[in-house]
Amino acid sequence: MAPSGNIRSIPVLLPLGGNLLTIPVLKLLLVTDFGAHPIMSCNPICKLVQNPFSLFLFSFSLSFLSLLFLVPTFKIPFHHPLFSPRLICYFRMGRVKLKIKKLENTNGRQATFAKRKHGIMKKANELSILCDIDIILLMFSPTGKPSLCKGASSSIEEVITKFAQLTPQERAKRKLESLEALKKTFKKLDHDVNIPEFLGTSSQTIEDLTSQSRLLQNQLSDVHKRLSYWTNPDKINSIEHLGQLENSLRESLNQIRSHKENLGKQHLMSLECHTQFQNGMHVPFRMGAEQQLSPLLWMPNNDGQHIMLPEEQNLLPHRDAECTASTSFGSYSGYFGAGKHSELSSSGQESGMNGILDELNGTASLRLQLAGQYPYLPGPYNLNLLNDTKFQPAAEMNIQKCPGDFNASGSFEAPKPDYDTGPHGWASNSGSCAVTMFDDHLYAQIVFCIHGGDVYLATTLRLSFTYCSAGDQLLESLARFVKLPVLQGHGGWQATALHPALGCPGLCIKTSTAQLHFVKEKIMTGEEEEEGTHRLMQA
Amino acid sequence: MAPSGNIRSIPVLLPLGGNLLTIPVLKLLLVTDFGAHPIMSCNPICKLVQNPFSLFLFSFSLSFLSLLFLVPTFKIPFHHPLFSPRLICYFRMGRVKLKIKKLENTNGRQATFAKRKHGIMKKANELSILCDIDIILLMFSPTGKPSLCKGASSSIEEVITKFAQLTPQERAKRKLESLEALKKTFKKLDHDVNIPEFLGTSSQTIEDLTSQSRLLQNQLSDVHKRLSYWTNPDKINSIEHLGQLENSLRESLNQIRSHKENLGKQHLMSLECHTQFQNGMHVPFRMGAEQQLSPLLWMPNNDGQHIMLPEEQNLLPHRDAECTASTSFGSYSGYFGAGKHSELSSSGQESGMNGILDELNGTASLRLQLAGQYPYLPGPYNLNLLNDTKFQPAAEMNIQKCPGDFNASGSFEAPKPDYDTGPHGWASNSGSCAVTMFDDHLYAQIVFCIHGGDVYLATTLRLSFTYCSAGDQLLESLARFVKLPVLQGHGGWQATALHPALGCPGLCIKTSTAQLHFVKEKIMTGEEEEEGTHRLMQA
């Protein structure tokens, strides 16, 4: 060591060997027995220097003390024969080797943290400067106080976002694992995914719901308009339509008259047999109401409590009531045909709307938005909003099995929410992030599955699947902390979006029920599929 | 240094002084001129030991070399008079002090990073074990490869989320800054925030939209039901109601008859003066349609393109059409009273629904959900879904200035979506995080403002405002990267939610238009307000 003004390192000449050695002496306390008094109180001996030489001579020069003497360092000095009782030297130890395990002493943890925090932050800073890198060092003291150290050139969120952009190698590495995991999960499911619930609860995105809301609003206004025609026929400016409405009004009036009579009788009866037939008596009317209301049971049940299945509804014997409704609609056929699809409504007249709907009930996802074509109908056919937005890509797909009426007409124009215009919610913005993240084509097409608390992200282009987070546990956390929103992009099949939850992006994509099944099927069979040859799941 | 088998540290006795010093000799290369050949090729001299002593004698023992000679270390040895040309000693330097600045050499950066990365990660790990703390060390090599080091007990997202939970002190510190910033921004705005757009684009959450959809669906079913009563009076099982409907039908029939006559005349006229009056002739009908549709213009405009303001609508001269509608409604007063609020509808009869609505138009946010009370009304009053959910807390507030009819009735029951049942979107989960984050009451109530690319988060309990992110720039980033979803919780006024975007939570809260204005007003006047004494903004 280079000498300095205050010499504390003292080279010592060993009497027993030919070598010169240095002896560490931090603080040499000379204690004499002049006062015959304990030296131990001065400084506790922590540890003696371990030294292979039992005795040596050393000279030293300290600013506060200077002496020459013999001292054993090999053993506790007191026992050595050469040890002078009048001269006792204590070495206060310097640093000792620390076992890396949790410090049980709370104060020790605090002190150690304070020191090492300083050190590690200095190192982090040096590293960021020396190597010009992005670095984030975030830690919490044992008391919970956070400390953040970051490189000068970047912000924490930038770095974390960057971190989430895994390298292609890392993504590729996870591909196989993920495929296996996904297969396993699909196998594990001994029942089908409850898709209405799945889509209705976890998979709704801002854009989804926004478009849904817009559709509902439009429908509502339509229905209001239609309703207002009844109360306010002045607004109808077509004589034929006025005539039709007039006929309907007359018909309704006639119905009312006969119904009033029935009601009167029923009222008497119900007064007589109130306790016995309280429920039974009103069945015809209750059924009628259900027939009108039943479509609501098909709506996304946002409470997730219960969704009535089509089968349940079909069990209700309300066919008669439906016929009544059809009759009433029939008097409006002229108005039905006011839209673009008069040929459909007239050709569909025979099987009836209800027949088509029955078909639709069988294929839950094949629910299209027909309200635009039937402005006056109060029927159930125009309430299927959720699935309709999901089903946009159907047009691009190779539809192999479809209810005949639909395929024949060939022109179901589901009102398409324009996802591309105007400012979007965060989904769109995140989506643009994802483009960066998944800019290689292999990962451009992704399906997101959530079921039973597990989150799966899957690429679909090659039907290979990959976790797209920074680590497997991230997905678990994502699933635990947030229910991943599923984002709608340009066609449910294509869109990807970055989920920035907790700084660890996951991938989300909106897909249709059919597509989900399709993918699942493909996974199970291990089939490879080329882009553009997707077909619909057969219900 | 303690001696070891291979002694490399050699104590040297200085000839010129009385002290003993150690001289570091890592590798002593003895080069003789036996071959008269350059020594430089053996090892480049990087740096000579800086030593205050110009000459000294040193003995040494190395396993591969042993000699005794004079060597100047103070200067380049070659020039020293005592330097023997036959014996040249090169010291290969050990570590040199490194200036902390960016290493210009790319390879040097790489090498340094590799070494120091190892070191810092080791230190981070040690620290996490020793002190049992959460720690995240994330860095990118100069080549962009990420490295993550974290404590054993925690995941990265947990730590980052925890980090976002700023200490109260830190939050308090930002309070003043933020208040000032918010004031400044509001002052800077020479126009009002376009609140419908603001609410309609950036502030819609999954839950928001879900409840909105649910309400719309309910309304739609209601309207369908109402419509079906017209076409299908069989479903009405009350004789009085049947009678009322019958009267309405008759009235409508009469209207139709007279309208038909009018239409006939108009038709003739329009045929005559087609080119001249093409637009003008249909004004009465177009106005009627607008009257029905106008509420839609109040709906969240998800395209963000244009939102018609109430003033614009009021400019339209459609009072006549409204009166017509009122007349038609009037014949249904019996049905109006079927709900809970018959006293309201009858007392409100004089000023009329439209009068109330005009009031509402003045205070944009005072749009309540009335559809439930007026099942048969096709009017515009039940389309205000967005604001209605926002306005739930109105009941808890001390409403000081309200349209009289509303205050008198005192029991507006906006259908409250039950956010507590069933599976939620990610919003709810995040919301629960926020409870942790803002568990002190001072920050429990928060308003979130976004405008002009700036994001503001504000506590409302004391009308103090604070940035709630980990750093100011986080908010900027949040605003840039994602449009913060605004989350609906239990009452728009109360709810807070953690936004985990980019790992750096921000605070989001859904608030009503009026509340936003209210807060703004309070900020501008610097008024302090106690909890529970909020009043509505006066339009």
Next chain:
DNA sequence: GAGGCTATCTATAAGTC
């Protein structure tokens, strides 16, 4: 690039104030 080498530089244990 990874790892080894050596001597140094640096961080820090234990203790005191």
Next chain:
DNA sequence: TGACTTATAGATAGCCT
């Protein structure tokens, strides 16, 4: 809590393979 002490444990610069 942080500053100070000292000696040492550990990290690492510059070099090599």
